[in-house]
Every structure is written in C-alpha cells, then in structure tokens.
Amino acid sequence: MRDTDLLTVGEVARRAGLATSAVRFYEAQGLIDATRTAGGQRRYERQVLRRLAFLRAAQNVGLSLDEVRDALATLPRGRPPTKADWARLSAQWRERLDEQIAGLVKLRDGLTSCIGCGCLSLRSCSLNNPGDGVAALGPGARYLPGALRRPVRAG
Amino acid sequence: MRDTDLLTVGEVARRAGLATSAVRFYEAQGLIDATRTAGGQRRYERQVLRRLAFLRAAQNVGLSLDEVRDALATLPRGRPPTKADWARLSAQWRERLDEQIAGLVKLRDGLTSCIGCGCLSLRSCSLNNPGDGVAALGPGARYLPGALRRPVRAG
DNA sequence: GTTCAAGTTGAAGTTGACTTGAAGTCAAGG
C-alpha cells in the first residue's frame, strides 16, 4: 500500500506475526474490521495491529476468542481507544494469571509429596484431585492442555 | 461383579471418576486392557484403576494421551508395576511444572510492567513475546488454553 | 422366566482456533 496508509491482509499478517488465514478468520469472527478496495480486497487501518496485539496477548493469558470479543466490545465507539482503555482491558489478566500460577504451584507441591509416597490413588491423591484453589475446574479439568506443547504455527 | 474380582466398565468408570465412554475410549487407544466375558462384555483388573489414576494425573500435569501411552509403555512387561515404577514415571512431571510456572510468572511480571506503560506493541511487548524460558513454545503458543476454563464434564 | 439397568458396536458429532484447497480475481511493476 503506497497510496494510502492502509494495510493489505498480507502486511497485517506479517506485522502481527500471523497467517493471513488467521487474519481473515478474525475478521470473519468480528474481532477486527476492514474496508474494501473497489476490487474487493481487504484494507486494514493501522489500528487493527493493536487489536491483534491485544488479542494475542489475551490468548497468552488464556482467554478464548469469545472473551476477547467481549473485551474488545467494551472499547469506546466513535473515539479511538487510548492507552488507558487498553490498560483497563488487560488489568484483569493479572488476577487470572495469579490464580493459574497458584493452581500450578499447588499441583507441583502435591506432586512433590506424592512422588515420595508412591501414591496415585484415585481419590486421595492431590494430583488427581487438585487443590481447592482450582476446584471449580472440575474433575476432568486439565491444567495445561496440548496447546502448550504445540509446535510453532504460522508466523 | 460378585463372582470374581474383575470390574465392569461401569464400576471402573465410577471408581475412576470417568464416563464409561472415556474408559472404552482409553481401551480403544491402547491405554488400558480388558478381558471379555463369554457375552462380550469388558472385565477389568483392579490394576487399571492405577493406570487410570496415572493417566488422569498426567493429564493434569499437561501430558497428552500420546505421551501417557509412551510413559505407560515403559512399565515392565510380565511383572506388575511397583510403586517405584510409578514414581519413576511421574518424577519427570515436576520439571515440566516448574517450567510452566516459570513461564506464567514471567508473563505475569511482564503484564505488571506492561499495564503501566500501556504498551501492547506487536513485537516489543513481553505479553506477545513471552520470555525466553518458554520461547520454545513458539509465537502462537497459548499459555492456558480453553480447557482450563471448560465446564465440568462427565464424572 | 421375565425384566431392565447396564453392556455392546461403529459411526458421527463436539469444541476452539484455525488451516487447507480449489478455483478464480486483483493490482502493481515492467
């Protein structure tokens, strides 16, 4: 894009470290907006880069796209979001991270005592019945599912 | 089961805190074994409860079923596994948890400094480019995907 | 011997976050 300051989907993808398919997907999901050229190609404002940055950071903290959508929906309409707006959105992540860390620490400590005792019994072991701090996750909840170990994707 | 000490799929499921469909699924995946009655119904040895306990604990630590399968494959053939065998298997989880905790702490601390500065820029923010300690996870890696927040499933 | 909860199978569905493919169009440089 040399005529205006709008970005193509490829440029956005490259600068955001995503695949173009992901960018299109996010647009289809209503997470970002785009205008179109006469020929029907997408053109993005620079602002989407910040949205995508928020989106990616939010994912790192464990939010789903639905939650990201909800969060983004609280941004002001009409006026461009300020730093304070973004800070407000992300301030809640800290609590979430604290909980997640606490849950893992509890699990690790349970593990430490468990290894020694050789237990692993179904109901008594803290490894199978993680601490109360995360009890709301339910019996089948996994602490760190596959995504953590997934190979590098598009970028 | 009153005639022998074998367990039906329902009993195993109840005692392991799983759905029967999950127990059958694990068997189909080669994670546990079963004998059959004349009529074709599954009968499990008590030993599978320990295997399922291991499986569930491993999932809590973040292992996939593939990894669980690999781990279980290292159990001795012919002789029943000892406590030491189980302890050997689970000892490696600790390191994994330590890494995961470290990654989250890094993320949280990055967040703390980030909120103040209002950044969120694409490449410079630690929230989008998590610390080196977990760099191997790749650009798109999520720390705590949806499963963490999933509602309780079968039990 | 009847009953019926609990068991059986295999295929298909679920969820989230995307990716892939096919078949065709656009736009910018030369």
Added chain:
DNA sequence: CCTTGACTTCAAGTCAACTTCAACTTGAAC
C-alpha cells in the same frame, strides 16, 4: 498489455479427547 504474486470466497479438513446416538445384547435380580 502482460505477468505474477497476492488476493478473493467458501467449504471442508485438522487436532485432541471424548461424547452421543442408534440399535441391539447381556446378565443378575426377582
């Protein structure tokens, strides 16, 4: 004008870990 890389759409595929369904059979209690 021509080429060619980048773009378009939309349906379908992917992955993990199961669940659900339908249609049918077993087995233990009474």
